[in-house]
Amino acid sequence: AQKVTQAQTEISVVEKEDVTLDCVYETRDTTYYLFWYKQPPSGELVFLIRRNSFDEQNEISGRYSWNFQKSTSSFNFTITASQVVDSAVYFCALSEASFQKLVFGTGTRLLVSP
Amino acid sequence: DTGVSQNPRHKITKRGQNVTFRCDPISEHNRLYWYRQTLGQGPEFLTYFQNEAQLEKSRLLSDRFSAERPKGSFSTLEIQRTEQGDSAMYLCASSLTSGGQDTQYFGPGTRLTVL
Numbered sequence: 001a002q003k004v005t006q007a008q009t010e011i012s013v014v015e016k017e018d019v020t021l022d023c024v025y026e027t028r029d030t031t032y033y034l035f036w037y038k039q040p041p042s043g044e045l046v047f048l049i050r051r052n053s054f055d056e057q058n059e060i061s062g063r064y065s066w067n068f069q070k071s072t073s074s075f076n077f078t079i080t081a082s083q084v085v086d087s088a089v090y091f092c093a094l095s096e097a098s099f100q101k102l103v104f105g106t107g108t109r110l111l112v113s114p
Numbered sequence: 115d116t117g118v119s120q121n122p123r124h125k126i127t128k129r130g131q132n133v134t135f136r137c138d139p140i141s142e143h144n145r146l147y148w149y150r151q152t153l154g155q156g157p158e159f160l161t162y163f164q165n166e167a168q169l170e171k172s173r174l175l176s177d178r179f180s181a182e183r184p185k186g187s188f189s190t191l192e193i194q195r196t197e198q199g200d201s202a203m204y205l206c207a208s209s210l211t212s213g214g215q216d217t218q219y220f221g222p223g224t225r226l227t228v229l
Binding site: 004035037042043044046047050100101104105106107 | 145147149154155156157158159162169170172203205207216217218219220221222223225
């Protein structure tokens with residue numbers, strides 16, 4: 001069965017601090033895909049990144065970076081030098097090759113104060 | 115290129131009434147998904163279409179729920195005889211199949227409140 005766990009319910013940081021959001025997943029498939037979405041107060045889910053299970057290279061996009069480790073079934077997300085605009089709920093999600101649906105974690109609420 | 119749009123954005127209804135939501139996907143996206151999100155939770159999959167064919171339905175989708183995508187473009191989600199437990203945000207997403215897993219882009223959602 002597919003499962004995504006985001007153990008951190010809420011994180012509060014001060015602007016310019018670095019913050020890491022944890023994501024642990026469970027799947028029986030060897031081919032799967034991992035995603036991060038951002039949900040700002042407006043409510044719309046914004047796609048951030050997609051990784052497939054065969055690509056363990058870490059990725060950096062501006063202040064965002066992602067660390068994918070199959071050995072620990074984790075796909076963690078780091079924001080460097082956080083900004084107030086980063087305040088949102090962040091969701092990690094999993095999809096197996098045989099199913100098209102996304103299975104989401106419960107989300108981590110990030111609060112960045114000035 | 116416009117994103118996924120959903121109407122209405124908010125709907126308040128009385129228990130027992132029927133409601134219908136509409137989703138317009140990104141142009142030329144062949145897949146369309148419906149999810150439901152309750153407070154403090156991540157979205158949960160309800161159903162998805164590839165073109166006009168409904169390919170998968172979650173067990174969450176009771177007999178009171180029905181979804182259509184008649185011409186492979188926009189989709190509607192109808193809830194009959196609404197219950198208070200149906201109160202949630204209903205999210206629509208679309209994607210373009212391109213070998214392997216496609217990326218789903220979400221609309222702003224329809225927030226349903228059942229009184």
